[in-house]
Amino acid sequence: MDTDFELIKKIKEGDRSVFRYLVERHKDVSLSLACSIVKDSGKAEDVLQEAFIKVFKKLDSFQFNAAFTTWLYRIVINTSYNAIKKDKNRYPFSQEAEEKLQNTADIPIDKLKAKDQKKYINLALEKLRPDEALVLRLFYLCELKISEITESTGFSISKIKVDLSRGRKNINFQLRKLLGTEIDNLL
């Protein structure tokens, strides 16, 4: 399988259709990052489309001295923050998350365990502050080092450490609030 750099080389040489493979490879993790900030999966998908278009347009200026993912995540994160800046009337925590929470509140946990584990974890992440959820995902999902997170987000190292620490506490709190002692079944 071609590496990101090989795919980018092919695109730069004129084979634009290869961009599809690059998108397929990174779209889910990128969407998760956008969701951390935008807090709405529908809007996050729109933001991601916009971000990938920017990536495609700027690909010629991409230098191979940095990881493609760090560059991609930076564009996704900037586009997401711009999107929430435009949408000033949004709720601090998404209304969508509240609705989902109400819909799932009465479902027995044993049924949820198999089906909706992902949903519960995402609900807990949606309740976190955008910066905290983003840093948690960059650290644990994308497995970036703190220095790489700095490069992708523009946050200082101390801010990242604080957000990570708060994020860990808050997701634990949110999951316990949602699931009570049943949290152990998730693990």
Added chain:
Amino acid sequence: MKEEQLKYLIQKSTVATSDDFTDMLMQQLETIEEVKPVRIISFQKIMLIAIAGLLCISFVAYKYLAPFLSEFFGKVQISKTPIFAVCLLLCLLGVNYILLLQQSYRRLS
């Protein structure tokens, strides 16, 4: 919650895009590639450059062609009225063309 447990949970939280996400994106990119951006130059800039160019040409023509022209017009007797009429017509056509250009410039920008 332990570090490894948290990592396990966060890795489970990956959000999947809709099935047609990539197709829609590639379609959008094709549309972008088809529509090449039109480079619009300021109308005032064009006018200034054109006037400066005309002045330069007039100056060069006056400097180098004047002796030949006076010699030519000294020999040939031409009535002034048709020359003025032609000049007036050319001026009107020029103004008309500039107005049309300005209109299309506004439409484009």
